[in-house]
Amino acid sequence: MSLTPSYMVELGFSAPAFELTNVFSGLPTKLQDVAGEKGLLVMFICNHCPFVIHLEQALVALGKEFYGTGLGIVAISANDAENYPQDRPELMAEKPYGFPYLYDESQEVAKAYKAECTPDFFLFDGDLKCVYRGRFDDSKPGNGKPVSGSDLREAMTALLKGKPINQNQQPSMGCNIKWR
Structure with a gap:
């Protein structure tokens, strides 16, 4: 495990479009399919990372x-x-997530988002700006x-209430994404 911080993309960054397979349904899922009218939370996670495992139940609760x-x-x-079989789509x-879990086999979507670690969180407003x-x-x-999810939950709540989001944001830390 290599402890890696998230890359702090510039706020206002537009959410890159994608079409990936939803592992629960087997169906292709696009950015527009998962975005809500008020915004979208995109999380880069995986099955085997201890940092993600540490948050798993809290992520389920956040989704609910x-x-x-x-x-x-x-x-x-x-x-x-292939090299990390615990992260296979099956x-x-x-x-137990109640939200779509997509597989980025080509790794192009992770690169487009500049994701670096698991977990890595990106919250976008209704215009899909970070x-x-x-x-x-x-x-x-x-x-x-x-x-507690306090940092992310505070930002999500502020977004939904139309209030300013705290600009003092700390990078996520976790395992590096396992690149080919």
């Missing part, structure tokens, strides 16, 4: 909390499943801090 609010949520795995489909990129919260495996 924000379901039906007009804010879409999607997770994408871009890891090389194993991704076993995860308003938040950074960490879930300050909890990490072994640091003893409870998982």
